[in-house]
Amino acid sequence: MSPEEFRRHGHAAIDWIADYWASLDDLPVRAQVAPGDVRRRLPASAPEQAEPFDALLADLDRVVVPGLTHWQHPRFFAYFPANSSPAAILGDLLSSGIGAQGMIWATSPAVTEVEQVVLDWFAEALGLPDGFRSDSAGGGVIQDTASTATFTALLSALHRASGGVARVDGVGSEQWRVYGSTQAHSSLVKAAMMAGLGARAVRTVAVDPTTQAIDVAALRGAVVEDVESGLRPVMVHLAAGSTSTGAMDDVAAVAEAVREWDVWLHVDAAWAGVAAVCPEHRDFLAGVESADSFVTNPHKWLLTTFDCSTFWVRDRAALTGALSILPEYLRNAATESGEVVDYRDWHPQLGRRFRAIKLWAVLRTYGLEGLRAHIRSGIALAEHVAALVASDDRFEMVTEPSLSLVVFRLRAGDEQTLAAMEAVNASGEAYLSHTTVEGRAAIRLAVGSWRTTEADVDRTWRALQEAAAAEA
Amino acid sequence: MSPEEFRRHGHAAIDWIADYWASLDDLPVRAQVAPGDVRRRLPASAPEQAEPFDALLADLDRVVVPGLTHWQHPRFFAYFPANSSPAAILGDLLSSGIGAQGMIWATSPAVTEVEQVVLDWFAEALGLPDGFRSDSAGGGVIQDTASTATFTALLSALHRASGGVARVDGVGSEQWRVYGSTQAHSSLVKAAMMAGLGARAVRTVAVDPTTQAIDVAALRGAVVEDVESGLRPVMVHLAAGSTSTGAMDDVAAVAEAVREWDVWLHVDAAWAGVAAVCPEHRDFLAGVESADSFVTNPHKWLLTTFDCSTFWVRDRAALTGALSILPEYLRNAATESGEVVDYRDWHPQLGRRFRAIKLWAVLRTYGLEGLRAHIRSGIALAEHVAALVASDDRFEMVTEPSLSLVVFRLRAGDEQTLAAMEAVNASGEAYLSHTTVEGRAAIRLAVGSWRTTEADVDRTWRALQEAAAAEA
Known part of the structure; x- marks a missing residue:
């Protein structure tokens, strides 16, 4: 593809x-295909000869689009949003064009330094403590996902708790314990599995039945009991906005409750954390200055094309202690001077692309005021949904709305709740996901796309009402 | 940014x-900045108000480009190439625009099925065994990097060797052993550290001093010794193209040597593997049908924008056994039917973007014939470099050229070798990296960019000759 062809095909x-x-508004949100449908429309082998790029675009329309669930659709309300905004897309495109590798500072200094600056900007914008800034003993880095952030937090915690022994001798037969509530993200168990502790190392702590937040007294009781039994508490995972209902664990109270043990506190605010760009929506992070690590995903609600999970630690030495390696071919004067950061030692991967450009593009193109307006709009729409739920006796709220997430159900029961949701999803009109709360089925409606308007919410609500009527 | 603004700024x-x-040809390959130079040119805080997108483009020129080492430069010969071709960039751009999440089949079926098809295409193109295809008990998946592939291979190996115990109870006090040569990639030790085994679990096996390939008898001896001592061999890591010199471990011989133990064989062909698109450059993979897993990175030599590390396993149940989790909100009929694959269980992360589009775009836009021509061109240029080395008595080859990698040194000694390389790098004329082979310094010249011509190689060679003259 010549430079001129690149311009033409690029445009x-x-x-x-x-x-x-x-076209999104007119497309069914959920893919309308059965297993194998997409595969059957593709050839069995790669072409021997070059094809025009236009053929790929044609196949996107013919094969791919019908097989997509449209995450960018204005009526996509399932899971959490995965906003891919124009500015972020173009930022990431520029990263692809530059094609630099930032595994260490020396391999392309701008990749590392722009990321440090942008993470400092973003930490300040969220009101995070100075101890997470790159000019402190801590610092921030872009991880691919919050799952990786939780995993690296656990490795850092093990490094610190073992006094550096784990990286050499492994986790051994020590009975390490990791704590999270029943509502903690599944990546916590996965992290324990991957780190060699096994799923059994995760002690699941009860939540308050109303708020779904971790029961702090129960957490403390579990830690005391484990310590008395000779087990070694190593990390507490706090959900600042759980996946199921957006429940907010009380960071300050947990920090106080486990203060006497040297336990790593990891705050997982994957979805909700970005709301802290609004000072009035920052309360749920009270106590975060006691956290050892914090993660939030601009690639969910904050308009930044996946992947962009911003992760900070207060003690970067624990992180790099757990993950550093130094092969000969990466030895260089800048690293040996100690003046630079080598992000290779901040995550599992070695290679890394220039992901900071897309977040830089988002912060600049929308400005903090623009981002606050976006967050406030999502929260306002969620409050609108909650009012609609309250206005219809067939429905009831399951939990209080959490930022832009609303969890509700049909009073008629679990079966009717799930059937109504499935009817809406199957119609293609909107897309919702489900959860269970205290053993009962519930519908999750997560607002957050920059395309979603009140009309989209109302249209979705009417579809739900029709489905509820059919279930009555 | 409105749709019309997106078009305008996108163009x-x-x-x-x-x-x-x-502009690349006229730019110094290596960044010309000192630590902090990039950071100092950026504001201390994110802007409150929106800025025009053009301001970002202007800062790329003003701040970023001077701080880049240009990996896409035609005279970038360091490390391994990280080709970002026009077709791949546009494929990845389309993925950003679609913005779909493929953590499970149901969240966007096309993301999973196109990836399966493209991985089957690519396996066939490389001549990999049918046991890696998606219609077998195995299958392929795109990982972010080969480091992650090695890590997931190790987790799979532990799952199998422990009979599924590790995911629940952890790696415990069992003395697991992992084997790789002295030339194995550093990600092997990192994987052992992350998996909870610790660096000490990796037993480093000697190499043949001439070929730098693993000494198969020494490997077998090590395994026998360990088994007799009550240790548990779990995985052998084979370098099919080592980072240092492109050394090729003998897969068939190793498979035969460790056949009597149920050891996971992971073939790490991160850089070299893509050369197998050429039937005449496939010999080094002889025996790969005995491998349990195989990885190669189209994001290195094969024109595919980072990240795209293609990873196959023969037994996907071992992989998903090690990594599967199933939270309520991801339960769905398609998964429960068993008819689909949920890639969430194939890697550490949960979220995943539509990475297959860029590899699909590369395979189609260049065609297999175009890709073979690209590989052959890189190998021919490396042979040209080797001839230049042979033609100048001040230089000598350190190892035989391996595909498109040439390793050589100045006969004058280590200091002169490194000084000559540094002089070329500092001049900006070209960019090379170093290694040590049998304790002596050497220069690595890795061809592979689609922009590199014979004139670029000749110009680099002249710069090296001048530097050698200055060192004489």
Whole structure:
């Protein structure tokens, strides 16, 4: 592909995206295919000869689009949003064009330094403590996902708790314990499995039945009991916005409750954390200055194309202690001077792309005021949904709305709740996901796309009402 | 940013990339900045108000480009190439625009099925055994990096060797052993550290001093010794193209040597594996049908924008056994039917973008014949370099050229070798990296960019000759 062809096809690709977005409102949100449908429309082997790039664009329309669930659709309310905004997309495109590798500072200094600056900017914008800034003993880094952040937090915790022994001798037969509530993200168990502790190392702590937040007294009781039994508490995982209902564990209270043990506190605010760009929506992070690590995902609600999970630690030495390696071919004067950070030692991977550009693009193109407006709009729409739920006797709220997440159900029962949701999803009109709360089925409606308007919410609500009527 | 603004700025971003590429030949390959230079040119805080997107493009020129080492430069010969080709960039751009999440089949079926098809295509193109295909008990998946592939291979190996105990109870006090040569990639030790085994679990096996390939008899001896001592061999890591010199471990011989123990064989062909698109460059993979897992990175030599590390296993149940989790909100009929694959259980992360589009775009836009021509061109240029080395008595080859990697040194000694390399790197004329082989310093010259011509190689060689003359 010549430079001129790249310009031509590049403009066509940009236009394809703009056209795709313009078509979203008329497309069913959920994919309308059965297993194997997409595969059957593709050839069995790669082509021997080059094909025109236009053929790929045509196959996107013919094969791919019908097989997509449209996460960028204005009526996508399932899971959490995965906003891919114009500014972030173009930022990431520029990263692809530059094609630099930032595994260490020396391999492309701007990759590391822009990331440090942007993470400092973002920490300040969220009101995070100075101890997470790059000019402190801590610092921030972009991870691919919050799962990886939780995993690296656990490795850091093990490094610290073992006095550096784990990286050499492994986790051994020590009975390490990791704590999280029943509502902690599944990546906590996965992290324990991957770190060699096994799922059994995760002690699941009860939640308050109303708030779904971790029961702090129960947590403390569990730690005391474990310590008395000779087990070694190593990390507490706090959900600042659980996946199921957006429940907020009380960071300050937990920090106080486990203060006498040297336990790593990891605050997982994957979805909710970005709301802290609004000073009035920052209360749920009270106590975060006691946390050892914190993660939030701009790639969910904050308009930044996946992947972009911003992760901070207060003691970067624990992180790099757990993960550092130094092969000969990466030895260099800058690293040996100690003046630079080598991000290779901040995550499991070695190679890393210039992910900071997309977050830089988002912060600049929307400005903090623009981002606050986006967050406030999502929260306002969620409050609107909650009012709609309250206005219809067939429905009831399951938990208080949490930021832009609303969890509700049909009073008629679990079966009717799930059937109504499935009817809406199957219609393609909107897309919702489910959960269980205190053993009962519930519908989750997570607002957050920059395309979603009140009309989209109302249209979704009408579809739910029709489905509820059919279930009555 | 409105749709019309997205089109306008999108076209501008495409043009910025094309202009950047056109400027590369005149730019110094290595960044010309000192620690902190980039950071000092950026504001201390994020802007409150929105800025025009053009301001970001201007800062790329003003702040970023001087701080980059240009991995896309035609005279970038350091490490391994990280080719970001036009077709791949546009494929990945389309993925950003679609913005779908493929953590499970149900969240966007096309993300999973296109990936399965493209991995089957690519396995066939590389001549990999049918046991890696998605219609077998195995299958392929795109990982972010080969480091992650090695880590997931190790987790799979532990799952199998422990009979599924490790995921629940952890690695415990069992004395697991992992084997790799002295030339194995550093990610092997990192994987052992992350998996809870510790660096000490990795037994480093000697290599043949000439080929730098693993000494198979020494490997077998090590395994026998360990088993007799009550240790548990769990995985052998084979370098099919080592980072240092491109050394090729003998997969068939190793498979035969450790056949009597149920040891997981992981073939790490991160850089070299893609050369197997050429039937005449496939010999080094002889025996790969005995491997349990195999990885190669299209994001290195094969024109596919980072990240794209293609990983196959023969027994996907071992992989998903090690990594599966199933929270309530991801339960769905398709998963329960068993008819689909949920890639969430194939890697550490939960979220995943539509990475298959970029590899699909590369396979189609260049065609297998185009990709073979690209590989052959890199190998021919490396042979040209080797001839130049042979033609100048001041230089000598350190190892035989391996595909497109040439390793050589100045006969004058280590200091002169490193000084000559540094002189070339500092001049900006070209960029090379170093290694040590049998205790002596050597220069690595890895060809592989689609922009590199014979003239670029010759110009680099002249710079090296001048530097050698200055060292004489």
